[in-house]
Amino acid sequence: xxxxxRLMCACRRRSPWLFHMNSGSCNGCDIExxxxxxxxxxxxxxxxxxxxxxxxxxxxxxxxxxxKNSVGAIRTVYAQACSPKAVVAIGSCPATTNVFxxxxxxxxxxxxHIPVDVFVPGCPPRPDAIIQGIAQAAAILAERGMDTPQxxxxxxxxxxxxxxxxxx
Amino acid sequence: MNLLTALARLLLFxxxxxxxxxxxFFLWVERKAVALMQGRIGPPFMQPFYDFxxxxxxxxxxxxxxxxxxxxxxxxxxxxxxxxxxGMLPVLPASGGFEGDLILLLALxxxxxxxxxxxxxxxxxIFSEIGSAREAALSVSYNIVFLLAIVSIAAAQHTFRLEALxxxxxxxxxxxxxxxxxxxxxxRLHLNPFSLPNAEQEIYSGPMIEYAGPELAxxxxxxxxxxxxxxxLVATLLAPHITLWWMAVLLFIALSFLLVLLLSTxxxxxxxxxxxxxxxxxxxxxxxxxVLAISSALLMRLRS
Ligand code: SF4
Numbered sequence: 001x002x003x004x005x006r007l008m009c010a011c012r013r014r015s016p017w018l019f020h021m022n023s024g025s026c027n028g029c030d031i032e033x034x035x036x037x038x039x040x041x042x043x044x045x046x047x048x049x050x051x052x053x054x055x056x057x058x059x060x061x062x063x064x065x066x067x068k069n070s071v072g073a074i075r076t077v078y079a080q081a082c083s084p085k086a087v088v089a090i091g092s093c094p095a096t097t098n099v100f101x102x103x104x105x106x107x108x109x110x111x112x113h114i115p116v117d118v119f120v121p122g123c124p125p126r127p128d129a130i131i132q133g134i135a136q137a138a139a140i141l142a143e144r145g146m147d148t149p150q151x152x153x154x155x156x157x158x159x160x161x162x163x164x165x166x167x168x
Numbered sequence: 169m170n171l172l173t174a175l176a177r178l179l180l181f182x183x184x185x186x187x188x189x190x191x192x193f194f195l196w197v198e199r200k201a202v203a204l205m206q207g208r209i210g211p212p213f214m215q216p217f218y219d220f221x222x223x224x225x226x227x228x229x230x231x232x233x234x235x236x237x238x239x240x241x242x243x244x245x246x247x248x249x250x251x252x253x254x255g256m257l258p259v260l261p262a263s264g265g266f267e268g269d270l271i272l273l274l275a276l277x278x279x280x281x282x283x284x285x286x287x288x289x290x291x292x293x294i295f296s297e298i299g300s301a302r303e304a305a306l307s308v309s310y311n312i313v314f315l316l317a318i319v320s321i322a323a324a325q326h327t328f329r330l331e332a333l334x335x336x337x338x339x340x341x342x343x344x345x346x347x348x349x350x351x352x353x354x355x356r357l358h359l360n361p362f363s364l365p366n367a368e369q370e371i372y373s374g375p376m377i378e379y380a381g382p383e384l385a386x387x388x389x390x391x392x393x394x395x396x397x398x399x400x401l402v403a404t405l406l407a408p409h410i411t412l413w414w415m416a417v418l419l420f421i422a423l424s425f426l427l428v429l430l431l432s433t434x435x436x437x438x439x440x441x442x443x444x445x446x447x448x449x450x451x452x453x454x455x456x457x458x459v460l461a462i463s464s465a466l467l468m469r470l471r472s
Contacts, residue, residue, distance in 0.1 A: 011221040014212070042208040044199070047215050052372030055229065055380035058222070082226045082380045 012058070012084065013142035015047040016134055019057030019081065023074055023110070025064030028124035029091035033061055036127035036134075043131050046138070054080040059137050061130075065093040065100045066108035078114045084144040086117040086137040090130055095119045181417070182400065183255035190421075191392025192216040194399070194428045198359075201432035216392065223385035231291075231378060242287040243379070243386035249279035250393035257400045258334040259420045270328040274318065277397055280390050281307050281356070288375030299374025302443055306362065309450035310355040316458035317348035320465040321405065335409040341468065342405065344461045349402055350427075351454050355446070356398055358391075359431055361438040362446050399427040 022030055036043050037050060051057050054077045066074065078087070087110075092098040094110035110116055117140050120133035177183055195216040203210025231239065253276035281303060288300025322328050324341050336342060355362040376387055403423035410416045441449070 007221060008225045011218040012225070015215070015218040015222040017219075039207040042203070042210075044203060044211050045209050047211055047218060049219075053377040055378065056373065056376075056384060058226075080229055082229055084226070 009142040012144075013138050015049075016059050016138040016141065017049045017051045017057050018059050018061050018134070019051055019054045019077070020061045021054075021063070021074065021077055023062055023064035023070040023094065023108075024067035024106075025091065025093055029063035029093070032124045032127055033063065033090060033130055036130045038127075041127040041131060043134065046131070046135060048131075048134060054078075055082060057081050058085055058141055059134060060085065060087045061090055061134070062087060062094055062110055063090045065097040065103075065106050066110050066113065067105055068107045069105075071107050071113055074110075074113055084141050086141050086144075087114060088118045088120060088130075088133050088137045089116045090120050090133070091125060092121055092123045095121060098123060178252070178255040182257050182259045182396075182420070184251055187251055187254040187393055187396050188389070190396045190424075191389060192220070194395040194424075195388070195392045197425070197428050198395070198432045198435070201429060202436040205433060205436035216388070220385050220388060223388070224382050226381035228381045228383070238290050239287065239378070240383060242283045242290065243383050243390060246280040246283035246390040247386050247393065249276045249283070250390045250397055252276045253397040254393055254400060256330065257397070257404055257420075258330040259400070259404060259416060270318065270322055270330060270333065273330065273401070274315070277356075277394075277401070278307075278311070280394050283390075284375050287379070291375070291378035293377050295371045295373075296375045296377050298371050299377075303375065305443060305447055306355055309447045310352045310362075310454075313348055313450055313454040313458045314352040314356070316455075316462050317345045317352070320348075320458070320462040321345040323462065323465040323469055326469070330404075334404045334407070336405070338408070341461065341465055344457075344464070346402060346405055348454065348458045348461055349405075351457070352450075353398055353402070353427075353431055354434060355450070357395060357431065359435040361434075361441045363435070363440050395428065396424070399424040399431075402427055 020030070020033055035041060037048065054060065058081075060077065060081055062074065064070070078085075089095055089110050093100065094108065094116070097103070097106055097108040100106055100108075107113070118133045118137045120129050122129055125133075179185060193216075196211065196213060199215065200210040253273055256273050256276065285300045285303050285307070288296035288303070321333060321336070321342060324339070324345075325333055325336050327333070354360070376384065379387060400420065403420050406423055407416070407419050410419060
């Protein structure tokens, strides 16, 4: 590994910028994610910055059980984030659809649609757990070198999942 | 010889070799000061550098329907204009070589904000267009105050030459002009309470929303360089005339640092104003201030 690559690895680990996306969560996890940036937990010590555009982000933080309506948006946002990128699924909802399981409005869990790197379990998880998840994702980002291109998903038919059959 | 000194000023001090690390340092001071004011610890010292290198190593997803070359051009132009502005600051006493005048410096200082406006409209996202429109409205209102303040200082000194302005003796008029300049700095640097163009919670990232990777890194750098140039301009006006070059350099750095600290504290202590309040603030309160400064400068000139 040459010097530039080592520097790049270090910088990727220390500068994770987040994009927060709600895919139909009950808002519990979203509040905890914001709390992890608050003075008490202060994720900015790790270089974390919450960004407004997925194009600026390295780590997508996705909360919620993935409703059928949000699938298209999730795929679009994932495609818009620049590689190398990582996905952190926050809460039990994106992992298992949690208490909303068997709902006919859901298309979850999340890893059916995009590759997920870190799951942070909990309903909602504590801010320290979220920060740990972000730190792990940042370490994964650092490993993901420039020469291993990431699986890009196609967003040709993003709304396909919306046409669901309504059960009687 | 003249060419050499000019190159040295542009590339070494106060040009690129000094300005780029100083830009990162000031960006860090801004974030750290906000963090400390909020009772947090804040980002590590090297954070802006890490961000810059990381952004350089990212890919850019294809942007359909946007002029690619134009999009790439704006951040480059902004960085070079801001770096040129820093390189022209009359920090070292009588260094010779190319001496730009105040008008060139003001044009270079203004160019990054024009680039931001153009970039927002080029990217054709609704959020960046709102951000650009805000930036344009803001720049029209603060620039009048900014220019009047500068012109009042220049009129009192009977010259547009930077060296002469930097060595100007302290007078009530100079202080009035500097105060008017200071009022404009938060808007020029997009800080609270005038952080309207990049209002994070309202319009996401404003004009920068479609930018990614290396281009975004250049925008961050140009923002840092704007910090150095804007605070440096006020610092050179504030600094008393010193012939020892290292003393002048140290004083320049210390004064700039104090200004950054002051502005970041203001940013942390205030919330964002609405656009109409901001524009009214600049047109009503500060304009009065600036008109006062320039009329007294002209009066002084008539009497002398
Ligand atoms: S994991 Fe729990 S807190 Fe989080 S979104 Fe799901 S139900 Fe809400």
